[in-house]
Amino acid sequence: MKDIIDIVGAHVELQKKEQDIVHLTVHQFAESLGNAIDAKDACTSSHSEDVAVISQAIGVQMGLTSDRCKALHIAGHLHDIGKIGIPDSILKKKGSLTDEEYEVVKLHPVTGAEIVGPVTVFSGDNGIAKMILHHHERFDGKGYPAGLKGNDIPFGSRIIAVADTLSAMMQDRPYRKAIAFEHVLGEIKWCSGTQLDPTVVKAFMKISDKVGKYLSDMRTLNEDDLIAHIKTV
Numbered sequence: 001m002k003d004i005i006d007i008v009g010a011h012v013e014l015q016k017k018e019q020d021i022v023h024l025t026v027h028q029f030a031e032s033l034g035n036a037i038d039a040k041d042a043c044t045s046s047h048s049e050d051v052a053v054i055s056q057a058i059g060v061q062m063g064l065t066s067d068r069c070k071a072l073h074i075a076g077h078l079h080d081i082g083k084i085g086i087p088d089s090i091l092k093k094k095g096s097l098t099d100e101e102y103e104v105v106k107l108h109p110v111t112g113a114e115i116v117g118p119v120t121v122f123s124g125d126n127g128i129a130k131m132i133l134h135h136h137e138r139f140d141g142k143g144y145p146a147g148l149k150g151n152d153i154p155f156g157s158r159i160i161a162v163a164d165t166l167s168a169m170m171q172d173r174p175y176r177k178a179i180a181f182e183h184v185l186g187e188i189k190w191c192s193g194t195q196l197d198p199t200v201v202k203a204f205m206k207i208s209d210k211v212g213k214y215l216s217d218m219r220t221l222n223e224d225d226l227i228a229h230i231k232t233v
């Protein structure tokens with residue numbers, strides 16, 4: 001009897017190891033693709049990585065399961081992958097975009113969801129493909145591509161939207177300089193209930209000092225420390 005228990009135990013252990021390896025590989029591919037899109041746009045180096053880490057941190061703070069937090073991290077790496085379809089003349093344009101050019105930029109969530117479409121583990125209503133597709137929806141329904149409103153927007157997309165807004169404001173763009181973290185916090189609060197989900201903003205504010213530390217030049221907290229810190233508070 002003990003032999004059977006040992007064999008079953010060893011099998012479960014092996015399955016877990018295999019799952020961990022699959023997850024690690026998916027994560028590494030997501031990170032590589034995120035790096036590719038960040039490399040295309042010099043203004044946004046480390047943007048995808050930051051969105052991955054901050055989204056996961058918010059998920060942990062909100063008490064989501066470990067699997068959903070890992071999915072948020074992967075979706076963060078991949079959220080802007082559709083920008084690969086935007087011509088450099090638009091993506092890197094200095095100065096404001098024309099209406100036509102902005103329409104091209106607005107296609108990137110749809111393109112991104114199509115790019116990851118063949119990956120079946122990314123499918124489903126709360127899957128990574130849907131998080132990518134809806135990361136530019138606004139809580140008040142004025143976003144794109146579908147104009148979804150409130151809780152109709154996938155939860156993961158609402159979390160990514162907060163991390164994305166934060167990271168984007170803190171980086172130089174062709175049309176403006178980076179905004180300091182303290183001012184960005186004010187902007188995020190200002191956007192609560194209009195652009196961003198208030199419950200997600202509230203959760204983010206509770207960990208904002210740790211996220212600020214993570215994003216600071218010193219990076220006094222690394223990614224794992226940040227997540228561990230949030231789990232213990």
Ligand SMILES: [Fe+2]
Binds near residue numbers: 027031052073
């Ligand atoms: Fe990562």
Ligand SMILES: [Fe+2]
Binds near residue numbers: 079080108135136
């Ligand atoms: Fe985006």
